[in-house]
Amino acid sequence: MDDEEASQRVLDAAEALFYERGLQSVGIDDIRSASGVSLKRLYRCFHSKQELVTAYLDRTDRRWRAALADYVRSAADHPRDAILAVFDWLGLWFAEPGFRGCAFINAHGELGEVSPAVAAATRRHKEALLAYLTQLAEQAVPGAGRALANQLLLVVEGSIVTAAVHGASGAASAGRAAAAALLDAAEMSRTARLHRD
Amino acid sequence: MDDEEASQRVLDAAEALFYERGLQSVGIDDIRSASGVSLKRLYRCFHSKQELVTAYLDRTDRRWRAALADYVRSAADHPRDAILAVFDWLGLWFAEPGFRGCAFINAHGELGEVSPAVAAATRRHKEALLAYLTQLAEQAVPGAGRALANQLLLVVEGSIVTAAVHGASGAASAGRAAAAALLDAAEMSRTARLHRD
DNA sequence: TTCCTAAGAGAACGGCCGTTCTCTAGGGTA
DNA sequence: TACCCTAGAGAACGGCCGTTCTCTTAGGAA
Known part of the structure:
Protein backbone atom coordinates (compact mmCIF):
# COMPACT_ATOMS: atom_id res chain seq x y z
CA MET A 1 0.00 0.00 0.00
CA ASP A 2 1.54 3.30 -1.07
CA ASP A 3 0.90 6.72 0.43
CA GLU A 4 -1.68 7.56 -2.19
CA GLU A 5 -3.90 4.64 -1.33
CA ALA A 6 -3.33 5.20 2.37
CA SER A 7 -4.48 8.81 2.03
CA GLN A 8 -7.66 7.68 0.31
CA ARG A 9 -8.39 5.10 2.98
CA VAL A 10 -7.81 7.63 5.74
CA LEU A 11 -10.00 10.17 4.01
CA ASP A 12 -12.75 7.61 3.50
CA ALA A 13 -12.70 6.68 7.17
CA ALA A 14 -12.52 10.30 8.26
CA GLU A 15 -15.45 11.22 6.05
CA ALA A 16 -17.66 8.48 7.45
CA LEU A 17 -16.76 9.19 11.06
CA PHE A 18 -16.68 12.99 10.95
CA TYR A 19 -20.00 13.14 9.14
CA GLU A 20 -21.67 10.72 11.51
CA ARG A 21 -20.36 11.85 14.87
CA GLY A 22 -18.98 15.34 14.35
CA LEU A 23 -15.45 16.66 14.32
CA GLN A 24 -14.48 16.69 17.96
CA SER A 25 -16.14 13.44 18.92
CA VAL A 26 -13.92 11.52 16.52
CA GLY A 27 -10.36 10.86 17.63
CA ILE A 28 -7.35 10.23 15.44
CA ASP A 29 -7.26 6.74 16.85
CA ASP A 30 -10.80 6.07 15.63
CA ILE A 31 -9.73 7.05 12.14
CA ARG A 32 -6.59 4.97 12.40
CA SER A 33 -8.42 1.80 13.35
CA ALA A 34 -11.23 2.38 10.84
CA SER A 35 -8.79 2.95 7.99
CA GLY A 36 -6.21 0.34 8.95
CA VAL A 37 -3.45 2.85 8.27
CA SER A 38 -0.67 3.11 10.82
CA LEU A 39 -0.36 6.25 12.89
CA LYS A 40 3.04 6.96 11.44
CA ARG A 41 1.82 6.91 7.87
CA LEU A 42 -1.34 8.75 8.75
CA TYR A 43 0.70 11.63 10.13
CA ARG A 44 2.95 11.55 7.08
CA CYS A 45 -0.04 11.95 4.77
CA PHE A 46 -1.89 14.47 6.94
CA HIS A 47 0.29 16.50 9.26
CA MET B 1 -25.89 34.38 47.03
CA ASP B 2 -28.40 31.54 47.21
CA ASP B 3 -28.67 28.56 44.91
CA GLU B 4 -31.34 30.23 42.81
CA GLU B 5 -29.13 33.17 41.93
CA ALA B 6 -26.15 30.89 41.43
CA SER B 7 -28.13 28.80 38.95
CA GLN B 8 -29.03 31.89 36.99
CA ARG B 9 -25.44 33.09 36.88
CA VAL B 10 -24.23 29.68 35.76
CA LEU B 11 -26.91 29.49 33.10
CA ASP B 12 -26.07 32.99 31.88
CA ALA B 13 -22.40 32.12 31.56
CA ALA B 14 -23.16 28.77 29.96
CA GLU B 15 -25.48 30.39 27.44
CA ALA B 16 -22.90 32.96 26.37
CA LEU B 17 -20.07 30.44 26.11
CA PHE B 18 -21.97 27.51 24.58
CA TYR B 19 -23.54 29.74 21.97
CA GLU B 20 -20.28 31.40 21.04
CA ARG B 21 -17.90 28.47 21.02
CA GLY B 22 -20.03 25.35 20.86
CA LEU B 23 -20.76 22.69 23.42
CA GLN B 24 -17.59 20.64 23.52
CA SER B 25 -15.16 23.53 23.24
CA VAL B 26 -16.42 24.99 26.51
CA GLY B 27 -15.22 23.37 29.69
CA ILE B 28 -16.91 23.35 33.05
CA ASP B 29 -14.03 25.42 34.36
CA ASP B 30 -14.71 28.12 31.76
CA ILE B 31 -18.28 28.33 33.00
CA ARG B 32 -17.12 28.34 36.60
CA SER B 33 -14.76 31.27 36.15
CA ALA B 34 -17.18 33.20 33.93
CA SER B 35 -20.02 32.81 36.42
CA GLY B 36 -18.01 33.22 39.61
CA VAL B 37 -19.84 30.27 41.12
CA SER B 38 -17.78 27.67 42.93
CA LEU B 39 -17.44 24.22 41.43
CA LYS B 40 -19.14 22.67 44.44
CA ARG B 41 -22.22 24.83 44.13
CA LEU B 42 -22.26 24.50 40.37
CA TYR B 43 -22.44 20.73 40.66
CA ARG B 44 -25.14 21.03 43.32
CA CYS B 45 -27.30 23.13 40.97
CA PHE B 46 -26.54 21.11 37.82
CA HIS B 47 -25.49 17.53 38.41
C1' DT C 1 -15.22 32.20 73.26
C1' DT C 2 -16.00 27.59 71.46
C1' DC C 3 -18.02 24.45 68.52
C1' DC C 4 -20.35 23.09 64.41
C1' DT C 5 -21.79 23.65 59.85
C1' DA C 6 -21.23 24.85 55.23
C1' DA C 7 -19.06 26.90 51.59
C1' DG C 8 -15.14 28.17 48.61
C1' DA C 9 -10.66 27.20 46.48
C1' DG C 10 -8.35 24.33 44.14
C1' DA C 11 -5.78 19.85 44.28
C1' DA C 12 -6.52 15.26 42.83
C1' DC C 13 -8.16 11.53 39.95
C1' DG C 14 -9.22 8.80 36.08
C1' DG C 15 -9.59 9.07 31.44
C1' DC C 16 -9.10 10.64 26.79
C1' DC C 17 -6.70 13.04 22.90
C1' DG C 18 -3.29 14.70 19.54
C1' DT C 19 1.24 13.94 18.62
C1' DT C 20 5.85 11.93 18.98
C1' DC C 21 9.05 8.30 20.06
C1' DT C 22 10.83 3.69 20.61
C1' DC C 23 11.25 -0.86 19.64
C1' DT C 24 10.77 -4.66 16.81
C1' DA C 25 10.34 -7.23 12.63
C1' DG C 26 10.74 -7.92 7.83
C1' DG C 27 12.49 -7.35 3.19
C1' DG C 28 15.79 -5.93 -0.15
C1' DT C 29 20.90 -5.72 -1.23
C1' DA C 30 25.74 -6.94 -1.16
C1' DT D 1 24.63 -14.69 5.65
C1' DA D 2 25.09 -9.96 7.33
C1' DC D 3 23.53 -5.29 7.01
C1' DC D 4 20.49 -1.47 6.47
C1' DC D 5 16.39 0.82 5.75
C1' DT D 6 11.68 1.24 6.43
C1' DA D 7 7.25 0.57 8.27
C1' DG D 8 4.08 -0.88 11.76
C1' DA D 9 2.56 -1.39 16.56
C1' DG D 10 1.83 0.69 20.32
C1' DA D 11 3.92 2.92 24.46
C1' DA D 12 4.88 7.45 26.05
C1' DC D 13 4.11 12.33 26.75
C1' DG D 14 2.00 16.56 27.78
C1' DG D 15 -2.22 18.51 28.30
C1' DC D 16 -7.08 19.01 28.99
C1' DC D 17 -11.67 17.70 30.90
C1' DG D 18 -15.50 16.25 33.91
C1' DT D 19 -16.06 15.10 38.42
C1' DT D 20 -14.89 14.33 43.27
C1' DC D 21 -12.28 15.13 47.44
C1' DT D 22 -9.69 17.67 50.84
C1' DC D 23 -8.40 21.44 53.34
C1' DT D 24 -9.10 25.83 54.97
C1' DT D 25 -11.87 29.48 56.48
C1' DA D 26 -15.75 32.17 57.89
C1' DG D 27 -20.11 32.67 60.13
C1' DG D 28 -23.84 31.46 63.21
C1' DA D 29 -25.47 29.17 67.67
C1' DA D 30 -24.76 28.16 72.40
Missing part, protein backbone atom coordinates in the same frame (compact mmCIF):
# COMPACT_ATOMS: atom_id res chain seq x y z
CA SER A 48 -2.43 17.18 11.81
CA LYS A 49 -6.07 16.55 12.58
CA GLN A 50 -6.86 20.05 11.39
CA GLU A 51 -5.39 19.25 7.98
CA LEU A 52 -7.47 16.08 7.81
CA VAL A 53 -10.61 18.01 8.65
CA THR A 54 -9.87 20.49 5.89
CA ALA A 55 -9.21 17.70 3.38
CA TYR A 56 -12.47 16.02 4.41
CA LEU A 57 -14.46 19.21 3.89
CA ASP A 58 -12.79 19.98 0.55
CA ARG A 59 -13.42 16.54 -0.88
CA THR A 60 -16.99 16.55 0.38
CA ASP A 61 -17.53 19.92 -1.29
CA ARG A 62 -16.27 18.68 -4.66
CA ARG A 63 -18.19 15.41 -4.56
CA TRP A 64 -21.42 16.88 -3.28
CA ARG A 65 -21.61 19.61 -5.87
CA ALA A 66 -20.57 17.28 -8.66
CA ALA A 67 -23.26 14.76 -7.69
CA LEU A 68 -25.90 17.48 -7.63
CA ALA A 69 -24.85 18.94 -10.98
CA ASP A 70 -24.66 15.50 -12.59
CA TYR A 71 -28.15 14.62 -11.47
CA VAL A 72 -29.62 17.93 -12.57
CA ARG A 73 -27.89 17.74 -15.95
CA SER A 74 -29.17 14.26 -16.65
CA ALA A 75 -32.66 14.73 -15.20
CA ALA A 76 -33.74 18.04 -16.66
CA ASP A 77 -33.77 19.51 -20.13
CA HIS A 78 -35.37 22.86 -19.42
CA PRO A 79 -34.12 25.50 -16.99
CA ARG A 80 -37.23 25.44 -14.87
CA ASP A 81 -37.05 21.66 -14.54
CA ALA A 82 -33.42 21.95 -13.57
CA ILE A 83 -34.30 24.00 -10.53
CA LEU A 84 -37.01 21.58 -9.51
CA ALA A 85 -34.62 18.68 -10.09
CA VAL A 86 -32.37 20.14 -7.42
CA PHE A 87 -35.05 19.27 -4.88
CA ASP A 88 -35.61 15.85 -6.34
CA TRP A 89 -31.92 15.18 -5.78
CA LEU A 90 -32.17 16.53 -2.25
CA GLY A 91 -35.01 14.10 -1.62
CA LEU A 92 -32.86 11.19 -2.74
CA TRP A 93 -30.02 12.41 -0.54
CA PHE A 94 -32.26 12.83 2.50
CA ALA A 95 -33.48 9.26 2.09
CA GLU A 96 -29.98 7.79 2.11
CA PRO A 97 -29.18 5.78 5.23
CA GLY A 98 -26.93 7.75 7.53
CA PHE A 99 -28.09 11.13 6.22
CA ARG A 100 -27.26 13.66 8.87
CA GLY A 101 -27.65 17.06 7.25
CA CYS A 102 -25.05 19.26 5.63
CA ALA A 103 -21.48 18.43 6.61
CA PHE A 104 -20.59 22.11 6.38
CA ILE A 105 -23.45 23.44 8.46
CA ASN A 106 -22.67 20.82 11.07
CA ALA A 107 -18.96 21.60 11.06
CA HIS A 108 -19.64 25.32 11.13
CA GLY A 109 -22.02 25.01 14.04
CA GLU A 110 -19.48 22.97 15.95
CA LEU A 111 -16.24 24.82 15.21
CA GLY A 112 -17.09 27.85 13.08
CA GLU A 113 -16.10 30.31 15.76
CA VAL A 114 -13.12 28.31 16.99
CA SER A 115 -11.57 27.22 13.69
CA PRO A 116 -11.13 29.79 10.91
CA ALA A 117 -10.33 26.98 8.46
CA VAL A 118 -13.74 25.37 9.06
CA ALA A 119 -15.50 28.71 8.70
CA ALA A 120 -13.66 29.44 5.45
CA ALA A 121 -14.42 26.02 3.97
CA THR A 122 -18.09 26.45 4.80
CA ARG A 123 -18.21 29.87 3.22
CA ARG A 124 -16.53 28.59 0.06
CA HIS A 125 -18.98 25.72 -0.21
CA LYS A 126 -22.04 27.88 0.23
CA GLU A 127 -20.76 30.50 -2.19
CA ALA A 128 -20.18 27.83 -4.83
CA LEU A 129 -23.68 26.51 -4.24
CA LEU A 130 -25.12 30.00 -4.59
CA ALA A 131 -23.16 30.51 -7.80
CA TYR A 132 -24.59 27.27 -9.19
CA LEU A 133 -28.13 28.22 -8.22
CA THR A 134 -27.62 31.66 -9.74
CA GLN A 135 -26.60 30.07 -13.00
CA LEU A 136 -29.71 27.86 -13.03
CA ALA A 137 -31.97 30.72 -12.00
CA GLU A 138 -30.56 33.08 -14.60
CA GLN A 139 -31.30 30.51 -17.30
CA ALA A 140 -34.83 30.05 -16.01
CA VAL A 141 -35.68 33.70 -15.47
CA PRO A 142 -33.20 35.94 -17.31
CA GLY A 143 -32.52 39.14 -15.46
CA ALA A 144 -33.85 37.90 -12.14
CA GLY A 145 -31.36 35.15 -11.50
CA ARG A 146 -29.51 36.76 -8.64
CA ALA A 147 -32.57 37.58 -6.56
CA LEU A 148 -34.25 34.27 -7.29
CA ALA A 149 -31.11 32.31 -6.46
CA ASN A 150 -30.80 34.06 -3.11
CA GLN A 151 -34.30 32.88 -2.28
CA LEU A 152 -33.73 29.39 -3.61
CA LEU A 153 -30.60 29.09 -1.50
CA LEU A 154 -32.67 29.73 1.60
CA VAL A 155 -35.11 27.01 0.61
CA VAL A 156 -32.30 24.55 -0.12
CA GLU A 157 -30.57 25.21 3.20
CA GLY A 158 -33.85 25.09 5.04
CA SER A 159 -34.76 21.77 3.46
CA ILE A 160 -31.45 20.24 4.43
CA VAL A 161 -31.63 21.45 8.01
CA THR A 162 -35.25 20.43 8.43
CA ALA A 163 -34.61 17.00 6.96
CA ALA A 164 -31.69 16.53 9.33
CA VAL A 165 -33.63 17.50 12.42
CA HIS A 166 -37.08 16.15 11.62
CA GLY A 167 -36.19 13.26 9.40
CA ALA A 168 -36.56 13.20 5.67
CA SER A 169 -40.35 13.28 5.54
CA GLY A 170 -41.61 16.11 3.44
CA ALA A 171 -38.71 18.53 3.59
CA ALA A 172 -37.71 17.94 -0.02
CA SER A 173 -41.23 18.06 -1.40
CA ALA A 174 -42.06 21.19 0.59
CA GLY A 175 -38.87 22.72 -0.78
CA ARG A 176 -39.83 21.73 -4.29
CA ALA A 177 -43.25 23.31 -3.90
CA ALA A 178 -41.73 26.47 -2.49
CA ALA A 179 -39.21 26.63 -5.31
CA ALA A 180 -41.99 26.25 -7.87
CA ALA A 181 -43.91 29.12 -6.28
CA LEU A 182 -40.82 31.31 -6.20
CA LEU A 183 -40.14 30.49 -9.84
CA ASP A 184 -43.69 31.43 -10.77
CA ALA A 185 -43.44 34.69 -8.91
CA ALA A 186 -40.14 35.55 -10.58
CA GLU A 187 -41.53 34.72 -14.01
CA MET A 188 -44.64 36.78 -13.38
CA SER A 189 -42.70 39.80 -12.29
CA ARG A 190 -40.44 39.38 -15.32
CA THR A 191 -43.33 39.38 -17.77
CA ALA A 192 -44.82 42.36 -15.96
CA ARG A 193 -41.49 44.12 -16.32
CA LEU A 194 -41.36 43.31 -20.05
CA HIS A 195 -44.90 44.58 -20.65
CA ARG A 196 -44.18 47.80 -18.80
CA ASP A 197 -41.04 48.64 -20.81
CA SER B 48 -23.51 17.19 35.18
CA LYS B 49 -22.45 19.07 32.09
CA GLN B 50 -25.14 17.25 30.17
CA GLU B 51 -27.80 18.63 32.49
CA LEU B 52 -26.41 22.12 32.04
CA VAL B 53 -26.50 21.77 28.27
CA THR B 54 -30.12 20.68 28.43
CA ALA B 55 -31.03 23.59 30.71
CA TYR B 56 -29.27 25.98 28.35
CA LEU B 57 -31.20 24.68 25.36
CA ASP B 58 -34.53 24.72 27.18
CA ARG B 59 -34.14 28.29 28.38
CA THR B 60 -32.97 29.42 24.97
CA ASP B 61 -36.01 27.80 23.40
CA ARG B 62 -38.41 29.59 25.73
CA ARG B 63 -36.75 32.97 25.43
CA TRP B 64 -36.25 32.83 21.66
CA ARG B 65 -39.82 31.90 20.87
CA ALA B 66 -41.19 34.42 23.35
CA ALA B 67 -39.08 37.22 21.86
CA LEU B 68 -40.26 36.35 18.36
CA ALA B 69 -43.91 36.14 19.35
CA ASP B 70 -43.71 39.40 21.32
CA TYR B 71 -42.23 41.24 18.38
CA VAL B 72 -44.74 39.87 15.91
CA ARG B 73 -47.66 40.62 18.22
CA SER B 74 -46.60 44.22 18.71
CA ALA B 75 -45.45 44.89 15.13
CA ALA B 76 -48.29 43.47 13.05
CA ASP B 77 -52.04 43.83 13.13
CA HIS B 78 -52.94 41.71 10.15
CA PRO B 79 -52.09 38.04 9.62
CA ARG B 80 -50.11 38.66 6.47
CA ASP B 81 -48.04 41.34 8.17
CA ALA B 82 -47.41 38.98 11.04
CA ILE B 83 -45.67 36.52 8.77
CA LEU B 84 -43.57 39.24 7.21
CA ALA B 85 -42.77 40.58 10.66
CA VAL B 86 -41.15 37.25 11.49
CA PHE B 87 -38.45 38.10 8.98
CA ASP B 88 -38.10 41.64 10.26
CA TRP B 89 -37.39 40.18 13.66
CA LEU B 90 -34.92 37.74 12.15
CA GLY B 91 -33.14 40.69 10.54
CA LEU B 92 -32.80 42.39 13.92
CA TRP B 93 -31.52 39.17 15.45
CA PHE B 94 -28.98 38.60 12.67
CA ALA B 95 -27.62 42.11 13.20
CA GLU B 96 -26.99 41.59 16.90
CA PRO B 97 -23.31 41.43 17.81
CA GLY B 98 -22.28 37.86 18.48
CA PHE B 99 -25.01 36.36 16.30
CA ARG B 100 -23.89 32.88 15.40
CA GLY B 101 -26.91 31.14 13.95
CA CYS B 102 -29.43 28.91 15.65
CA ALA B 103 -28.25 27.45 18.94
CA PHE B 104 -30.20 24.28 18.20
CA ILE B 105 -28.94 23.71 14.69
CA ASN B 106 -25.43 24.25 15.96
CA ALA B 107 -25.87 21.90 18.89
CA HIS B 108 -27.56 19.32 16.69
CA GLY B 109 -24.78 19.44 14.14
CA GLU B 110 -22.20 19.00 16.86
CA LEU B 111 -23.81 16.36 19.07
CA GLY B 112 -27.10 15.35 17.47
CA GLU B 113 -25.92 11.84 16.75
CA VAL B 114 -23.95 11.44 19.96
CA SER B 115 -26.37 12.95 22.47
CA PRO B 116 -30.05 11.95 22.34
CA ALA B 117 -30.89 14.79 24.73
CA VAL B 118 -29.54 17.38 22.31
CA ALA B 119 -31.39 15.79 19.40
CA ALA B 120 -34.64 15.74 21.38
CA ALA B 121 -34.32 19.37 22.47
CA THR B 122 -33.70 20.42 18.88
CA ARG B 123 -36.70 18.50 17.64
CA ARG B 124 -38.93 20.05 20.33
CA HIS B 125 -37.76 23.54 19.44
CA LYS B 126 -38.33 23.13 15.73
CA GLU B 127 -41.71 21.54 16.24
CA ALA B 128 -42.78 24.45 18.42
CA LEU B 129 -41.56 26.87 15.78
CA LEU B 130 -43.49 25.01 13.09
CA ALA B 131 -46.62 25.08 15.25
CA TYR B 132 -46.26 28.82 15.66
CA LEU B 133 -45.80 29.36 11.94
CA THR B 134 -48.76 27.10 11.24
CA GLN B 135 -50.91 29.25 13.48
CA LEU B 136 -49.82 32.44 11.68
CA ALA B 137 -50.21 30.85 8.26
CA GLU B 138 -53.64 29.50 9.04
CA GLN B 139 -54.78 32.98 10.03
CA ALA B 140 -53.33 34.45 6.85
CA VAL B 141 -54.59 31.82 4.42
CA PRO B 142 -57.30 29.72 6.04
CA GLY B 143 -57.24 26.14 4.90
CA ALA B 144 -53.69 26.29 3.55
CA GLY B 145 -51.87 26.94 6.82
CA ARG B 146 -50.18 23.60 7.16
CA ALA B 147 -48.64 23.52 3.70
CA LEU B 148 -47.66 27.18 3.77
CA ALA B 149 -46.10 26.84 7.20
CA ASN B 150 -43.97 23.93 6.04
CA GLN B 151 -42.59 26.12 3.30
CA LEU B 152 -42.14 29.12 5.57
CA LEU B 153 -40.22 26.97 8.02
CA LEU B 154 -37.74 26.13 5.29
CA VAL B 155 -37.27 29.80 4.50
CA VAL B 156 -36.82 30.69 8.17
CA GLU B 157 -34.25 27.96 8.74
CA GLY B 158 -32.48 28.81 5.52
CA SER B 159 -32.30 32.48 6.46
CA ILE B 160 -30.80 31.68 9.84
CA VAL B 161 -28.21 29.30 8.42
CA THR B 162 -27.28 31.62 5.58
CA ALA B 163 -26.96 34.59 7.90
CA ALA B 164 -24.72 32.57 10.20
CA VAL B 165 -22.40 31.41 7.44
CA HIS B 166 -22.39 34.42 5.13
CA GLY B 167 -23.00 37.20 7.59
CA ALA B 168 -26.26 38.99 8.08
CA SER B 169 -26.32 40.77 4.73
CA GLY B 170 -29.48 40.09 2.85
CA ALA B 171 -30.56 36.79 4.33
CA ALA B 172 -33.48 38.32 6.20
CA SER B 173 -34.68 40.48 3.33
CA ALA B 174 -34.37 37.60 0.85
CA GLY B 175 -36.36 35.52 3.29
CA ARG B 176 -38.97 38.22 3.60
CA ALA B 177 -39.29 38.45 -0.18
CA ALA B 178 -39.57 34.70 -0.49
CA ALA B 179 -42.21 34.58 2.25
CA ALA B 180 -44.22 37.28 0.49
CA ALA B 181 -44.12 35.30 -2.76
CA LEU B 182 -45.15 32.12 -0.99
CA LEU B 183 -48.00 33.97 0.72
CA ASP B 184 -49.17 35.35 -2.62
CA ALA B 185 -49.09 31.90 -4.18
CA ALA B 186 -51.04 30.39 -1.29
CA GLU B 187 -53.63 33.15 -1.46
CA MET B 188 -53.98 32.78 -5.22
CA SER B 189 -54.49 29.06 -5.02
CA ARG B 190 -57.01 29.61 -2.22
CA THR B 191 -59.11 32.05 -4.27
CA ALA B 192 -58.87 29.69 -7.22
CA ARG B 193 -60.11 26.90 -4.97
CA LEU B 194 -63.00 29.06 -3.73
CA HIS B 195 -64.02 30.01 -7.25
CA ARG B 196 -63.94 26.41 -8.39
CA ASP B 197 -66.18 25.20 -5.57
